[in-house]
Amino acid sequence: MVMTAEEILEKLKLLGQDGYKRTLLNHGVVEPVFGVKIEELKKIQKVVKRNYQLALDLYETGVYDAMYLAGLVADDKAMTKPDLQHWVSHAKSEPISLYTVPWVAAQGLHGWELGLEWIESPQPSVAVSGWATLSGLVALTDDENLDIDALRSLLLRIPALLPQQPRQVSSAMNSFVIAIGSYVSALTQPALDMNEQTELLTKASDAIRKIEQRGGIGKKRKTIKC
Structure with missing residues (x-):
């Protein structure tokens, strides 16, 4: 199933939980964050599988949950040094x-x-x-x-x-x-x-x-x- 970063972001908003968001904020996460549990992110990962461009797009949103998901769906071997330098410099x-x-x-x-x-x-x-x-x-x-x-x-x-x-x-x-x-x-x-x-x-x-x-x-x- 092909999903865009925008579509996934809308889905993540609905999956966010205030209690889990508070936990994340207490463990070094900064806003924006919806509070989506990893088990829910992995369900999306199974649907979209490995996708180089989608991972880049998700990371670029700046939303913690989407950035974490980006790491799960990234095509690791396709990532260039500039890609990775960008990611490390924007890891808030x-x-x-x-x-x-x-x-x-x-x-x-x-x-x-x-x-x-x-x-x-x-x-x-x-x-x-x-x-x-x-x-x-x-x-x-x-x-x-x-x-x-x-x-x-x-x-x-x-x-x-x-x-x-x-x-x-x-x-x-x-x-x-x-x-x-x-x-x-x-x-x-x-x-x-x-x-x-x-x-x-x-x-x-x-x-x-x-x-x-x-x-x-x-x-x-x-x-x-x-």
Whole structure:
């Protein structure tokens, strides 16, 4: 079924719930937002499937619910670097920076290059997208196709960088350590050793050990979208 962004936006208005909207606003989402639950967005995703232009149009509305849906329906491999640069620079809400943009970047063709660029940004929302993109890449990519030495170097930078970061960036960096330790078996021990250098990574070490205990180290994912 072919639907335009305008038609979907009208549908989203009807699906919005005030209670869920308040929850979203309390978790870093900014107006405009209707308060559509993810389960409802996924129903629309099943109808429209993957659609490059529709994703761009939905994101351009600036409405949080539509921007989140854009990430679900995006044709990741069709996204250009200018597309992704536009998305990351217009990610007003924290979940868009942390989830939507990194999902599409990591599953596309430019995730490694842009992830490395974005983590150096002084703009917190862009840096968050960078670290989350790199986390997504290691979760998706077989180890033989990863630059293990480059990832090790990134990992070793974190203890010194972490204390200087704003909350959202330090959280994304912490998640990167967890992703490295969980999905790249060659770097599990170096990731665990980070805890010895800063207590700020204690939760990361705890998370990696739990995954290790249930035999999940090195098991890759087919998608990071949810």
